[in-house]
Amino acid sequence: MNSTDPHHFDLAVVGSGILGLAHAYAAVKRGLRVAVFERTGTPLGASIRNFGMGLVTGQPPGIMLDLARESRELWLHLSTRANFSAREAGTLLFARTEAERDVLQEFMIVRARQYEYRASLLQGDKLNTLYNGRFSHHLAALHGTEDLQLYSREAMPALVAYLHSQGVHFRFNTLVHGVGDGHISSTAGEFRAERVIVCSGHDYQTLFADKLQAMNLKQCRLQMLRVKTEDALPLTHAVLTGLSCTHYGAFSDLPTARAVHAEIDQTAPLLNKHGIHLLVSPTPYQELIIGDSHYYGTDSPPFNSEEIDQLMIGLAEHTLATRVQVLERWQGVYGSKGPGPFSALPIDDKTTAVLMHTGIGMSVGLGLGERVMKALLAGDALPSGNAVVAPATALA
Template identity: 80%
Template sequence: MGNINTNTNKDHIDVAVVGAGILGLAHAFAAVKRGLRVVVFERSSTPIGASIRNFGMGLVTGQPPGVMLGLAKQSRALWLHLAQRANFSAREAGTLLFARTAAEHAVLEEFMIVRARQHGYDASLLEGTQLETLYGGRFRHHRSALHGTQDLQLYSREAVPALVCYLQSQGVQFHFNTLVREARDGHLSTTAGEFRAERTIVCSGHDYQTLFADKLGEMNLKVCRLQMLRAAPQERLPLTHAVLTGLSCTHYGAFSDLPSAAGVHAEIEAKAPALNRHGIHLLVSPTPYQELIIGDSHYYGVDAPPFNNEEIDQLMIGLAEDTLGVKLNVLERWQGVYGSKGPGPFSATPIDDRTTVVLMHTGIGMSVGLALGERVIGALLDGARLPDPAVDKN
């Protein structure tokens, strides 16, 4: 791609992107800022997939050391750059991960001693007076709190459309309501006609059937289905941090491989096995409108069943009310769906000399996607190796 055609013909496409979720938009941004002519194809009328349905977290603190932590830090800088230019909210208060038990506190202590300094996590452990004075004492019923100061809050249902508008202003052309039926060797067959591009990047999320079903089938990919809520506190709660609990110590790679995390897992299994059975860990992300996005559960399979389980919602509401010390009114319930259980947290797979498929296999596309798009486009332009989580170190 180093000899990219600089033809200014309006019909010429340097980079065609299939999919307008955060990963597709990341590649479009990385390409257009290099002066390339970019066209994005999206089958729906607006992005409605995993990127809209999530918490809107740019989570740095939870990423495991190595390539994922590096991608999250790079993505954070890109989000702040874009928030100023595209006029959407990117709140920098960070996260508070509350330890409720001795086992959860032990994980936070081990993280600070063993991992934080060694790998450059920007975090602090709040105890005693620091915890008791937090939010006027609202959280004093917890044992300690890890404050991750690099984490961002992004209101997805506003940030993603704002990013589309910004990219349009930079010259990116969007074809919404357009299904790409085939993409091979620079040729795209779509419901809006035939197109040719120097390079095609396919970011098709958890759709493993429409394009390259044979190649993706070899990867034995799965889908993760989540239950999510939007709620309003019944009393004033001016929350500016995102909130997690020690349950997340068994979920996020920054903590889950620490020896002390096994104690948390055993404690959950002994006291609340339904949480493990449904893959529940609490994450509360405040919106710019004094509401709370609450989740989530995890179901892995070939498809996402459409039926919500009320037990799961009640467990999450109870966890949130206990953690925040406030009663909640539920405003919305929905299902999140994302691609999962791949060969690693992401993959960048060449199909032919002009076509590459880039997929997330975990639910952290908002946290790492912008940097992944930057690295993939950079590699293609330079003729370099594509990013690979199995071999990349940072």
Template identity: 60%
Template sequence: MTQTHCDVAIVGAGILGLSHAYAAARRGLRVRVFERTATPLGASVRNFGQALVTGQPPGVMSDLARASRPIWAQWAQGAGFSLRRNGSLLFARTEAEEALLEAFCAGRAPALGYNVELRRGSALNDLYQGRFRHHRAALLGLDDQQLYSREALPSLIEYLRRELGVQFHFSTLVRDVDSGTLRTTEGTFTAGQVIVCSGHDYQTLLAEAIAPLEPQVCRLQMLRARPQVDFGLGHAVLTGLSCVHYGAFADLPEAEAIRAQIRRDTPELEEQGIHLLISPTPHGELIIGDSHHYGSDAVPFNAEFVDRLMLELAEDTLGMRVEVVERWQGVYGSRGPGPFSVLRAADGVTAVLMHTGVGMSVGPALGERTIAGLFG
């Protein structure tokens, strides 16, 4: 078969692959992207579409999330997809959760530049005509953004193809890569640099190089629902449960009281790794989740009681019933040696792996960082 050369060949058309394609193409490099399915079907389109700055731990992750924010704005304008930039709402439902938000706003937030506001009293009651007055407080994360992944990623792909000349090879399995060569079901290609962004697939490519990282897979139960009353929710919604999961809060001393409360009152939430996230779609529906189950593979069987737990949390948070219209399973790579790995697997071959579920939040800037490291 004929060989076709490019400057950068990227394996995977999820958010990491597209971020690296953008970073390379905007530098004038010739880019090809290979994806085994006809359209992206992995973690990037199964998620909430929340690009959060507020929840990221101090350091490299919060830096990447902040740097990703303007890139998302550029993409939304160029590709024409919906991007909400009015922030997120994290609700404190208990005294312990409120105490943590107070401590965060008094210390870490101003010290490290988290752009947040704590709303209580009349400021809380004014949110959505009093819809959330049954909570104690709300942390408004002003830098947080939200998109609808199922629509945003195809629009971004078309933008990269149309405006930056990126060539896409869908329904094309990359069987093997080594120094500058890709052997695929569409033929053999060569590239100056190969970047593998294949998500939670640790076996098809570079298995020997990835194995020492000991990564795992996280699977999540997800729902799409229609609220009983469409009150125009325009913010991502979280609760104090997220404070024991997200690095911006989880190491604060006040988080231990929340953990103790969960273990005492609702241990099933900890057992199933549940913390509530709600994302409104542009079509008046809500994406609701999620649970977290870890292992070497994503077991395909969902438990109905887990969905019921999440729906009860959602209905309590929103103060209304919801009607489920769709259920699915999310999956992403997790539990590696850090939040992500950039691995030089061979001469001219780099693997980029996320070990946490925040690829939408940090992916755009991580792509810039990787390409800058390879090309200057």
């Protein structure tokens, strides 16, 4: 191959979200000549709209927990080289009710011990002295110490700039409308590559529509806000509540989680109706990103519900014990409802599609890109998201 041919590469990546950049990084550090194609002028999809949480504690045992831990190390490595913020204070998951506290206790007794989650349960004095007693109205807090906070709207462009400095060729404002057997057809012309990896996010129409439609994939649309607090709150941890115990796989299959489901249905059915659970992620600028809701469909309607925003604001104000002022509102969007949390699909001998089916691409994407590239170069089986770990046993 002509190493200077502007239309021929070792690896072509379609999509500049975190999955696309993960594969580009895994390839360029192995000495491959890499090009990334993106239809917009900068990453604007799921990876730029999210909380920026590198969540390890919430991942279920098995491949997702492993990928989150591998991604954490890669984020820390890249943050020093690409000069973006990756804060290591971790997360605080607050139990507001006895049912939520029961889940946290079972998690610590059963799952944390068995799978070596790095977490501690704060109660009594340890809880009451946290942030000068601000959170003493809660019953307990799970402190997950492996979790990272990234500010996506800065981290993603910084990662693009770093990869460019390492030799990755970026073609923004370029729509790829055909891929097959190492040939790439785009609005910027024809290209060739020894391998092509397509990370097309929630776009199931432009490439490989027949194969993706058979998987009955959905989109998930979220409502999110950026706020500032009325009183000073120098929050350094990301914050969740026991509502997340029904959402994240590290907790949701524990026997005690059933009581939390029932409690939400009885006391706050609108939260279940709109798929709301609270996430609060501090930015480097003393602001907070809060959300989120979940709407699943084949498309993402553009109309936000004020009822949903007000429910999330109310949850945040109660959890943080302060009023907030909204600075910005937007919609997140990601691909969802797949056969597992992700798919790595061989399309032909030179083409692979890699898609996330959950909203945790920032948490696991870098590790997944590393594993996919390693498998492709070695001729090994691609990673699968269908690895199952037996559910936790009930507490006696």
